[in-house]
Amino acid sequence: MKKSLLLVALLGMVFTGATQAQTSLFSINYSIGIPTGNTADYIDQVSGRGIKVEYQRFIDRNFALGGEAGNTTLYKRESKKVYTEGSASLSGIQYRYLNSYPILVTGTYYTNQTGALRPYAGLGIGTIAQDKRVDMGIFSTQKTHWQFAIRPELGLMYRPAQYVGFKFGAKYYQSFSGDDLDGQSIIGLDFGIIFLR
Numbered sequence: 211m212k213k214s215l216l217l218v219a220l221l222g223m224v225f226t227g228a229t230q231a232q233t234s235l236f237s238i239n240y241s242i243g244i245p246t247g248n249t250a251d252y253i254d255q256v257s258g259r260g261i262k263v264e265y266q267r268f269i270d271r272n273f274a275l276g277g278e279a280g281n282t283t284l285y286k287r288e289s290k291k292v293y294t295e296g297s298a299s300l301s302g303i304q305y306r307y308l309n310s311y312p313i314l315v316t317g318t319y320y321t322n323q324t325g326a327l328r329p330y331a332g333l334g335i336g337t338i339a340q341d342k343r344v345d346m347g348i349f350s351t352q353k354t355h356w357q358f359a360i361r362p363e364l365g366l367m368y369r370p371a372q373y374v375g376f377k378f379g380a381k382y383y384q385s386f387s388g389d390d391l392d393g394q395s396i397i398g399l400d401f402g403i404i405f406l407r
Contacts (some may be wrong), residue, residue, distance in 0.1 A: 218321045219238065226235060232406050235266045235274065236397050237377060239402030243282040243310075247395040251307050252286075252342075255386035259283040262400055266318060278334055278361075282383075282396060309341040310396060312399040314361055326369050330379075338385045340394055357385035357393070367404065375404040 241260030245253055269275055288304040311376030314334035321329045338359040343352040365379030381398040 222296075222365045233268055235264075235268070235276075235404055236407075237264045237402040237404045238262075239264065239280070239377070239400040241274045241280065241401075242280055243284055244397040244399070245308075245395075246397060247282055248392045249284070249394045249396055253284040253308055255284065255286050257282065259285070260398065262312075262398070263403070264316070264402075265372050268314065271323050272320050274317050274320070276318070278312060278314045280312055282310045282384070282398065284310075284396075288328055298373045300335040300346055300349065305345040307341075307343040307345075307403070309339075309343075309392075310361060310383065311339040312361065313337050313339075314359070318359075318363075320367070324394065328365060328367045328369065330363075330365050332363040332365075332379075334363070334381075335359075338383065338394070340385065341393060342391070353390075355391040356388040357391065359383060359385040365400070369404075369406070373406050375406060378403045 221231045239262040241262050242279040243257045243260050260280065260282040262278060264276060264278045266274035267275030286306045288305050288306060292299055292301045293304060298344055315335035318330050320331035336359060338357055340357060342355065361381055361383050363379050363381040366379055367375055367377045369375035379400045381400060383396045383398060384393065386393045
């Protein structure tokens with residue numbers, strides 16, 4: 211925990227500058243993942259195992275372009291049942307995992323320049339690596355699927371100081387069918403610390 215706090219403090223010092231104008235934003239976000247659609251059919255449990263990193267560069271006073279990368283891990287323990295895959299049937303407890311790794315280019319519009327609270331809306335486009343794993347006894351199957359994805363976002367940034375702020379955002383990650391996997395969708399609730407420059 212001490213190392214994490216030290217890392218956040220060092221990143222904050224690196225990303226703060228002496229200028230008065232806001233030119234860039236770096237955030238580290240804790241993310242809660244809520245599976246929906248095909249993802250909820252596979253794993254229907256909410257997960258608090260997520261982290262996202264974002265960087266944005268302001269091209270004018272209200273609009274920023276940037277990128278996002280991160281991870282959300284979903285997990286579920288299925289009770290003892292008979293599972294059939296092809297011509298084989300197994301009976302036992304199944305452990306299901308889905309690790310989603312989004313890599314997105316983002317655009318974000320911030321509504322007002324003044325005041326401590328700034329609502330925003332954003333859109334991300336890119337890819338998500340869906341790492342799907344099933345463990346059952348001594349047997350395990352795993353495959354990573356790369357899929358095209360979009361991610362709209364609505365949120366609120368709170369800026370109590372000139373170079374540091376906090377954010378809350380709701381994101382909807384939608385990947386599209388491809389690489390032998392149906393489209394997956396997750397709602398992400400992000401709570402983050404922001405370093406402004």
